Amino acid sequence: MSELSVEDRERFEQLVLPHVDAAFNLARWLLRGRSDAEDVAQEALLRACRFFGGFNGGDARAWLLQIVRNTCYTWLEKNRPMELSMEFDEELHQQTSATPETLAIIADDHKRLTLALETLPPRFREVLVLRELEGCSYKEIAAITSIPIGTVMSSLSRARRQLYSALTNSSQGACS
Amino acid sequence: MRCDFSDSLLQEYFDGELGGRSAAEFERHLRHCARCATELVDLDLLRDRLHLAQLYQPATASLRWRINARFHPIVPKTPASKPLLWHWMAAAAALLIIAVVLAKLGPWLQVDDYQAELAGEIVDSHMHSLQPGSTMGVASNDERMVTSWFEAKLKLALPVRDFANEGFALKGGRLDVIEGRSVAVLAYERDGHPINVFMWRTREPETSARTGSRQGFQWVDWRKGKMEFCVVSDTKVADLERLHELIDSST
Numbered sequence: 001m002s003e004l005s006v007e008d009r010e011r012f013e014q015l016v017l018p019h020v021d022a023a024f025n026l027a028r029w030l031l032r033g034r035s036d037a038e039d040v041a042q043e044a045l046l047r048a049c050r051f052f053g054g055f056n057g058g059d060a061r062a063w064l065l066q067i068v069r070n071t072c073y074t075w076l077e078k079n080r081p082m083e084l085s086m087e088f089d090e091e092l093h094q095q096t097s098a099t100p101e102t103l104a105i106i107a108d109d110h111k112r113l114t115l116a117l118e119t120l121p122p123r124f125r126e127v128l129v130l131r132e133l134e135g136c137s138y139k140e141i142a143a144i145t146s147i148p149i150g151t152v153m154s155s156l157s158r159a160r161r162q163l164y165s166a167l168t169n170s171s172q173g174a175c176s
Numbered sequence: 177m178r179c180d181f182s183d184s185l186l187q188e189y190f191d192g193e194l195g196g197r198s199a200a201e202f203e204r205h206l207r208h209c210a211r212c213a214t215e216l217v218d219l220d221l222l223r224d225r226l227h228l229a230q231l232y233q234p235a236t237a238s239l240r241w242r243i244n245a246r247f248h249p250i251v252p253k254t255p256a257s258k259p260l261l262w263h264w265m266a267a268a269a270a271l272l273i274i275a276v277v278l279a280k281l282g283p284w285l286q287v288d289d290y291q292a293e294l295a296g297e298i299v300d301s302h303m304h305s306l307q308p309g310s311t312m313g314v315a316s317n318d319e320r321m322v323t324s325w326f327e328a329k330l331k332l333a334l335p336v337r338d339f340a341n342e343g344f345a346l347k348g349g350r351l352d353v354i355e356g357r358s359v360a361v362l363a364y365e366r367d368g369h370p371i372n373v374f375m376w377r378t379r380e381p382e383t384s385a386r387t388g389s390r391q392g393f394q395w396v397d398w399r400k401g402k403m404e405f406c407v408v409s410d411t412k413v414a415d416l417e418r419l420h421e422l423i424d425s426s427t
Binding site for chain 2 (some may be wrong): 007013017021023024025029034038041042045046049109110112113115117123131132133137138150152153156157160161163164167
C-alpha cells in the first residue's frame with residue numbers, strides 16, 4: 001500500500017473500495033463459503049491496491065472483479081483443485097444435484113437455489129452470478145472473466161439450462 | 177433448437193443485449209415460434225426466482241472492519257502537497273523542537289502513551305464485538321433492565337440511558353476486560369454504526385474529553401465522578417462528541 005501516492009490512495013478509496021460488496025459476493029459464490037470468501041476478498045483488495053497504478057480508468061468494478069476472480073481461481077487451484085477439473089461434467093452435475101436425502105432437508109427456495117447454484121461448475125456459476133446477482137453486461141462479464149463474448153453467451157445459456165433442470169428435478173423430488 | 181434462431185439470440189434478447197433491428201426481427205419470430213416463446217417464459221421465471229431468493233451476499237461486517245483497518249488509517253483527509261526541500265527542512269527543525277520538548281515533558285508523555293495503549297486495547301475490543309458470533313451480555317433497550325444486570329455483575333450502579341430520541345439507540349450491555357480489569361460496555365447504534373461505551377471506576381482526577389483515532393475507528397475518552405468513559409465507533413467524531421455530551425449531562 002505504501003507504494004501508492006497520496007492521490008492514488010484517495011482515488012483507490014473512492015473508486016475501488018465502494019465495490020467491496022461485489023467483491024465479497026463473487027468470492028462467496030466461487031468459493032462457496034463465507035470465511036474463505038472473506039480471506040480471498042481481502043487478499044484481492046490488497047492485490048488491487050498493489051496493482052492500482054496499472055488501472056487506466058474505466059470501470060473500476062469490472063477491474064476489481066477481474067482481480068477477485070483471478071485470486072479465487074488461484075486459491076481454488078491451490079486448495080481444491082478437484083473442483084476446477086470437474087467443470088463441464090454435466091452428468092456428474094446432474095447426479096449430485098438432486099438426491100432424495102438432500103432434497104428432504106432443503107425446505108425453502110433460498111436454500112434450494114443456493115444448493116443448485118453451488119453445484120454448477122465454477123465457470124457456469126460465475127457467469128450467472130455476474131449476470132443475475134451483480135447485473136453485469138455481457139461486455140463486462142467478458143472483461144472480468146477474460147472469455148470471448150460468444151462464450152459468455154453460450155455459458156450463460158448452458159448455466160441457465162442446468163440451473164433450471166436442477167430446480168425442476170429438485171421440486172419433483174421434493175413432492176414425491 | 178428446431179427454429180432458425182440460435183439459442184444465443186434468445187439469451188441476448190432476454191438479457192436486453194440485442195440491438196434495435198435484431199430485437200424487432202426476433203420479436204417477429206417469437207410470434208410464430210412457440211418453443212422460443214415458452215423458453216422465454218421459463219427464463220423469466222428463473223430470473224424471478226433468483227431475485228426473490230435474495231442470493232446476493234454483501235460483505236460481512238468482519239470483512240468490512242478488516243478492510244477499514246487496512247485502508248483507512250493510511251488515507252489522509254486532505255491531499256498533501258508535493259514534498260519540497262524546504263518542507264523537509266521545516267520537518268527536521270520541527271523534529272528538533274519536538275525532541276527538546278519531549279525531554280522536558282517526559283512525565284506528561286507517559287500519560288499520552290498510556291492513553292494510546294488504552295485506546296488500542298479498547299479499539300481491539302470494539303472490533304472484536306463487531307465480529308459475527310460475538311454476544312451481548314444483556315440485549316435490551318430497557319434502561320432499568322440493563323442497569324440491574326450490571327449491578328448484579330459488577331456491584332456498580334451505572335448511568336444507563338437510552339438516547340434513541342437523540343439518534344443513539346441503546347442495544348444492550350456486556351462485560352469486557354481491558355488492561356486486566358472488568359469494564360462495563362454499553363452498546364448503542366446510530367444510523368447502522370455500532371457504538372460501544374466503555375466504563376470503569378477510576379481514582380484519577382477528572383478530565384475533559386480527548387479524542388483520537390486508530391485503525392479507522394474514532395474514540396472519545398473522559399473522566400468524571402470517579403468514572404472513566406471511552407466511546408468508540410467508526411461513525412463521525414461529531415456523533416461521538418454528541419454522545420459524550422449526552423452521557424456527561426446524565427452523570
